[in-house]
Amino acid sequence: MGLTLAEKLIARAAGRDEVRPGETVTVRVDLAMMHDSSGPRRIAPILERLGAKVWDPERIVLVSDHWVPAVDAQSAEILAITRRWARENNIEAFYDMVGICHVVLPQGGHLRPGMFAVGGDSHSTTGGAFGCYMFGVGSTDMAGVLVTGETWLKVPESIALDWSGKLQRGVCAKDINLALCAHLGLGGAEYAAVEFTGSLIAELGMEERMTLSNMAAELGAQAGLIAPDETTTEWLEAAGGNPGEAAPWRSDKDAEYSATHEFDAGSLEPQVAAPHSPANAAPASSYKGVAIDQAYIGACTGAKLADLHMAAQVLDGRQVARGTRLLVAPASRRDMMQADTDGTLAKLMGAGAIMMPIGCGACAGFGGGVLAEDEVCISSTSRNFQGRMGAQSSKVYLASPYAVAAAAVAGEIRDPREFLAKG
């Protein structure tokens, strides 16, 4: 019996020929990524207590993205601790306020197909888009990795999410994620490694693939994998990384999946997920007319260059509705600079968008742009748990950058296809 992509990646890291679902294995970690919130401020005291040093500074990537820019003495202190720790531990790959960890990591050329990586953040599943086995861990778990270079893992079952056909104009990876959350339920993957397969996935660019793998977290998946191909290799080369070999990292033909779900991309409509769960997703038309106070384009899920392009397609030549505000927090400095060069930023700002600092921003309620009591927001982020983006009674609808931009222009939720020329 063959192996799935997940099983191959885990077996390699465990130094084994094969692993099977259900067994617990010890694995060598190729790369450990952490950010200002889960990183040095929490792991430094543990390393000190253990009297231990990091196992390999060259395998650590540190990103300040959650509490940036500092808004008070407490957040400033968290960032200061992060900088000091990077210096004292000779962490060369330290990215300070230049983007969100899940986006900066591949843009910095740190990922390579076949890698086994952990990240101190639940959306670390994003690395799966590059054919890496990557998942999120808490700070104490991370401290264990930093000291030993190893961690443990129960080998998950694999679930294939197979998408064929072509997406309609105005429909994107985010809509796939939301539809999957509704179909499988929040946490519906129950620890399995999900693998996105099918002719549609092969045609998607890397940023759209990253969005898919990113929200594997909301499916409760242990990892969100996509077999690497030429698209992956070319993207990583352009990022200045060493893409290694893509070919070995695909599921065997006779690999065993615990389930295979097949979907037709062509019939997928733009989705909107109502408060307070991504699983409350339904076609955008079913929430038509819901008035919004704020439209937010941000986060690793929804503010990469491709996401900014989608928003600009809707916003070009239009204006944000009176009484509504549109906030845009780009996912990385590189994305923002490219959006500047190609004219995207001018379209966003021309429509009335308010540019926010690069970083995680309001997604988890840490940065600027949080909500008042009873306010309603539509957001390109990944989670709309109660109270996450601000006041307890605030309401967040999740949608694609197209749909967020459409709602900003209309002042209410609409099907974004109304704002896109047929083509």
Next chain:
Amino acid sequence: MTGSEGAAWVFGDNIDTDQLAPGGTLKGGVEEGASQCLRAVNPDFAGQVRKGDFVVGGRNFGIGSSREQAAQALCHLGVAAVIAPSFGGIFYRNALNFGLLALVCAEAGKISQGDRLTADPETGEVRNLSRGEVYDCEPLPAHLLEIVSAGGLVPYLERKLR
């Protein structure tokens, strides 16, 4: 080995990490976070839970963020164990890393608020003294039981590295 007796605090499905450890408390220390733990679903919990009590959840308990303050807050409040039919994968690891017993129990739904419980970490057996019932949980793999018994990953590593 049967653990000591405590009261059950029962919660529904999909208790997420924003409810366990609200974002607004994450800049500060564990005391502040623990005082706000689960306030959105039960405002009495953090003030009234007693050392040795149990938290009983529904499906996907602890789903969401990797923030380990979610597990740390329950530890800080003295919770003896979390019992649920399924857990968010990262929360599950975080709980054990803090020495907080997390038991996967298909029958958790039979437990009512205030029931008196005991839990045996080695066999995974939960006894409901109020109802005279016994529930089987998935036993912890040996290496995880070792981590919990040591009081968490840090004391476990402390011992191992010495």
